[in-house]
Amino acid sequence: MGMNENAASRKLLSLIFLIGGAVMLVVSLIQDFSRSGASYRGALLVLGIVAIILGLYLFPTLKYHRRIIYIIFLFPLLFTFAVTVIIPLCLGIYYSFTDWTGIQFTKFVGLENYISMFQDPQFIWSILMTFVFVLLNMVLVNVIAFLLALLCTNGIKGGGFFRAAYFLPNLIGGIVLGYIWQFVFNNVLINLTKTSLLVQTRTAMFAIIVVYIWQYAGYIMLIYITGLTQIPGDVLEAAQIDGANPTQTLFRVKIPMIASTFTICTFLTLTSAFKQFDVNLALTGGTGSVPSFMGKYLTSGTQMLALNIYNTAVSKNNYALGQAKAVLFFIILACVSLIQVRVSNSREVEL
Secondary structure (H helix, E strand, O other): OHHHHHHHHHHHHHHHHHHHHHHHHHHHHHHHHHOOOOOOHHHHHHHHHHHHHHHHHHOOOHHHHHHHHHHHHHHHHHHHHHHHHHHHHHHHHHHOOEOOOOOOOOOEOOOHHHHHHHOOHHHHHHHHHHHHHHHHHHHHHHHHHHHHHHHHOOOOOOHHHHHHHHHHHHHOOHHHHHHHHHHHHHHHOHHHHOOOOOOOHHHHHHHHHHHHHHHHHHHHHHHHHHHHHOOOHHHHHHHHHOOOOHHHHHHHHHHHHOHHHHHHHHHHHHHHHHOOOHHHHHHOOOOEOEEEEOOEEEOEOOOOHHHHHHHHHHHOOOHHHHHHHHHHHHHHHHHHHHHHHHHHHHHHHHO
């Protein structure tokens, strides 16, 4: 009887907490929408969440109690992810079909924003430049990073120093890095090239690629080093005993055994290059002339997709159109990433 009474009291207390927490959440949300009770609606929201968590914890169900505990511990992470990623994504898709000003919207415009962005030559040019930038950097960053990893794992004297030196540029913020290299191109290298690389569109894009490789190759190098150091030593010894030279060992033993590392590195390089913004903003600001593209003269020849979205929303104060571009950016990045992972996984199986 005592156990049953204890379970009944815990269940009653749990229901009180759950119902009370739900009521406080509903009241706080109603006050938020009506802009009333501003002084305490935040406190109601927090207390409601805490009450619901306590109600779930106290609920006397032995079968699902452990699962409830897991949910409680995961709740802060899931809640944060929902608030910072899922909800903004859904709201962004919703706002892309409106005339949203960044604060409010007055009407739905349907596909007008999407039609408008595809009629903009500057936006199409930004997409093309982004794809060119991504393709070149996927190849160059991974090749250079892998060569650096081989160098640092080859028993070279001072290998730890070289690892730290190659990784150091990744610790510098992109904005700071862009201004540092802007000074280098405009004041140091100009004595060799006679003119700044940032003047013309083609050379400016080359400069952005150089800075990106310098910043990101060291980070990718560390991942390759991790993969190379995890190759069993007896496998390498067996290859050496069988008469394999260093080149054969590299291409027939090391590379196949770190195929998953290549998948990770190409994925990280792909997503990072697509989202390139800070170096692009600080180094060139997107400037650069394009005499003729889709019948228009463009003045932002080095402007890539992320910077184009930022300028549309913030600089031109057209948040609805910028949000529509961001939705398309998300779709492009998701599709390309899925294709890359699928292709890389199939290559892992072949290797």
